[in-house]
Amino acid sequence: MDMKTxxxxxxxxxxxxxxxxxxxxxxxxxxxxSKERMKEYIRQANEIGTFNTVxxxxxxxxLYYGQLKECMEYAKSFGMKSTLVSNGFWGADYDKGYEMMKGLKNAGLSDISISVDQFHQEYVPLEAVKNAIRITEKLGVLSTLTAMDLADGKSSYDVMDRLRPEIYGKDIIVYPCFPAGAAGENIPEDQFIMACKPDTAICPYNNDIITMFDGSMLMCCSQFSRDxxxxYLGRFETDALLDIVENFNDNDFRYVLLQKGFAFFTDLARKLHVPLQGNYCVACHLCRELFGNKAFVEAAEPYVTEEADRMRVRKLLSVS
Ligand code: SF4
Ligand code: SF4
Known part of the structure; x- marks a missing residue:
């Protein structure tokens, strides 16, 4: 698989x-x-040739503006664009925020996604977010506003209501809040929105390679990935990016999941008498339930290997 980001x-x-x-x-x-290691990975990504975005x-x-800007500039020197996710706190001072964003745009920033909802606005004043939206729109780098919602529907609605007119004409993505990390500890269980049906769930993997702040390399940074x-693909400090990419391609579970979705695995879970909930928040929630279950993974392995081999042979023979 060709990695992009x-x-x-x-x-x-x-x-x-x-x-x-x-x-x-x-x-x-x-x-x-480490800034130097990040730049080394960017250099290696360019060498691999399929990556186009950092x-x-x-x-x-x-919060580490100098390091961020330097890495963006380095990626730009190879023709790669940069994207950023932020809560918009730097919009508290419009002029300062504008200069910061202008600097990042010149360094190669093409898209920024800004997080807005009742949880973020406990810490980031609404006026700062409004300024952040105005600034990034003016500079032509605003891509989306994202919000996390709960079953009561208030989380995103209240903030969106108060963000008028800045939200008009913007792309807004509302995610159900997931029971992971701090949310798993702070949010009552009945507030999680269970909208994902196991048999039709699709892995939203997007040809990314992720470096976590603790140095672990993952195929995705969903709220559940670390479980x-x-x-898991390797270590940032020690592994070459090409080895990380090869590790990605060398796993039958990933191969079958990305080709066939979750239906193969939910059927297998039933066959192996592994209990499933009715619905899940999102596919990644189901993913943790299945592949975070060591007993299921061990029992499923021979079936998955057989299916992966069968799929590879069919692919070689160009049979759909
Ligand atoms: S969700 Fe986490 S990373 Fe995002 S703004 Fe809140 S504390 Fe920061
Ligand atoms: S479904 Fe699983 S593998 Fe796919 S993006 Fe989510 S956590 Fe990652």
């Missing part, structure tokens, strides 16, 4: 401490990826 969750330090944060980030956290998140990567051994 190299993602750095640069730090677990954040300007906020949202009670739904899947990585439990706070202002007191201190993990930060994405930054955290925590708040902007799913299948997503």
């Amino acid at each position: 190299l993602v750095f969750l640069m730090t677990d330090k954040c300007s906020a401490a949202c009670k739904i944060c899947c990585f439990s980030c706070t202002p007191n956290r201190k993990k930060l990826l 994405s930054y998140s955290g925590g708040e990567a902007i 799913i051994p299948m997503t």
Whole structure:
């Protein structure tokens, strides 16, 4: 599979401490990826040749503005674009925020996604987010506003209501809040929205390679990934990016999941008498339930290997 995006969750330090944060980030956290190693990975991504984007998140990567900008500039020197996820706290001072974003745009930032909902707005004043939206729109780098919602529907609705008129004409993605990280501890169970049906769930994997702030390399940074051994690909400090990519391609569970979706595995779970819930929040929630279950993974392995072999032979013979 050709990888497209190299993602750095640069730090677990954040300007906020949202009670739904899947990585439990706070202002007191201190993990930060090495700048030199990040640049080395960017160089290697360019050498591999299929990557076209470097994405930054955290925590708040902007808290390390100099490092962020330098990495973006380095990626730009290879023709790669940069994207960023942020809570918009830097919009508190419009002029300063504008200069910061302008600097990042010049360094190669093409898209920024801004998080807005009742949980973020406990820490980031609404006026700062409004400024962040105005600034990024003016600079032509605003891609989406994202919100986490609960079953009571208030989380995203209240903030969206108060963000008028800035939200008009913007792309808004509302995710159900997931029972992972701080959300698993702080949110009552009946507030999680269970909208995902196991048999039709699809893995939303998007050809990314993720570097977590603790140096673990994963195939995805869903709220559940760290609890799913299948997503683990290696270590940032020691492994070459090409080896990480090869590790990705060398796993039958991943191969079958990405080709066939979850139906193969939910059928297998029933056959192996592994209990499933009725519905899940999202596919990644189901993913943790199945592939975070060591007993299921061990019992499923021979079936998955057989299916992967069969699929590879059919592919070789070009049989659909
Ligand atoms: S802004 Fe994002 S990274 Fe920071 S605490 Fe909130 S959810 Fe976590
Ligand atoms: S479904 Fe699983 S493998 Fe796919 S993106 Fe979600 S956590 Fe990752």
